[in-house]
Amino acid sequence: MSGKLLGGAASERENLRVTSTVKQVEPRQAEISFDFREKLDATLEGFRHNYCYQCGACVADCPAARYAPEYNPRLILLQALLGFEEELIGENSIIWLCTNCYNCYERCPQDVRPVEIIIALKNLSVERGTNPEEITKISDSVLKVGSTTFITPLVDRRRKELGLPSLKEIPVEELREILED
Amino acid sequence: MKYTPFWGCMISIKYPQFEASVRKTVDKLGIELVDVEGFTCCPDPIYYQAKDKIEWLTIAGRNIAVAEEVGHDVITCCSGCTSTLSEANHILKENTELREKVNQRLKKVGREFKGTIRVRHIVTAIRDDIGIDKVAETVTRPLKGLRVGIHYGCHLLKPSAIMQVDDPDHPAILADLVRATGAEPVEHKLRLLCCGKACMSDDIPDRMVIDLIESIEAEKADCMGLICPTCFDEFDLGQIVLNRKYQKGFQLPVIYYFQLLGLAQGLEPKELGLHFHKIKAGRVTEKVAAA
């Protein structure tokens, strides 16, 4: 579907290369991937990237952009529109600098929900195994013990001192069962 | 008014003093907390959502289904849990296709998401169902002269279309609640800035937290006031880390809203677990005792 959006037969697509204006530091050859665009379209909330008209309203209040000049949600959307798979979900992608603050979600006049596109991209990065280690570490902990924080003997002592009931059992078996296909 | 509290892992495991401060203050507001068995991590809106949004929805849907079986609205005491459970509740109520997908998975364990309850941060429920006047009525020791630098955090308010708590550019909810304790809310320059917790960078979250603390210190606040254990972690433990890493001398006490309310209701700092904080709250307790 996204292939049709930009036109071009499959054989042409393979040869299609454009000079990217996206990487500000070092303009370089980037490859358009139509498969990637289709994959993003099929991801939860991912299709909305098609509504972006590049106005830049998402940039002004973006804390990641304020603190990291190389970060820019409009350019991330442009890369998504162009299907730049490597830039977006390769190793060390800039998407991981997003702070999940939702300011862009508030500002976008097209209801693109840029942060949701970034989350969809993160999901695709995890599928490819290019995500930062913390993501795997913390989600593994949820699957293993049912929480992101480990319980130490100190916890019950503190709870008792504060007059709190002891911790409830976390039904982690049940959590794993609902995730199995 | 009965609610089911969803404590979340950060509060119940790492910062039980916040659970204690809620439990010890809200009965005076006419709130009855009905605990239920069977919750897991919400799961967290940053890491787990980044891993797989459908799995994230499924786990959140299960937690909501567990609460639905008892029937009371859920209150959360952590902005992260609020973000996950409120958004999942919204999506699963609106999107029948996703609801069916999630319910197929929940069926295996005999559960179903029905969409029968609301999930809100406890401060929202208090403002809307109980009223801020009622909070003020429970105060026996007004925190007169205490200047509280407010940190809203991101996930109480945004996305506002889903959260529907307050205008995210001009929120008043926390300032109003702080005022009800007799303290003085301080609306510093960066009060709406995120702490950067989710940003995977060695220095950006540090710089954001430094700017935030300096923004509060510039207004000569006595402490920082907030409503989320993850924000707390970033600022309380965070100051210790930053002091070491960047040779800073930060000593700004960070207080959870219900600890402030507890002090205003006459509870002792120890009952509210203030002694567990890394940045000691002496500045605050001395001012309260003198008021």
Ligand code: SF4
């Ligand atoms: S995502 Fe929205 S705000 Fe950002 S450039 Fe595109 S249309 Fe504009």
Ligand code: SF4
């Ligand atoms: S959610 Fe991410 S992209 Fe959007 S404004 Fe915040 S930091 Fe920027």
Ligand code: SF4
């Ligand atoms: S949001 Fe954070 S504190 Fe709340 S349950 Fe999830 S991981 Fe635990």
Ligand code: SF4
């Ligand atoms: S300020 Fe930080 S911890 Fe608090 S809600 Fe925002 S991202 Fe989460």
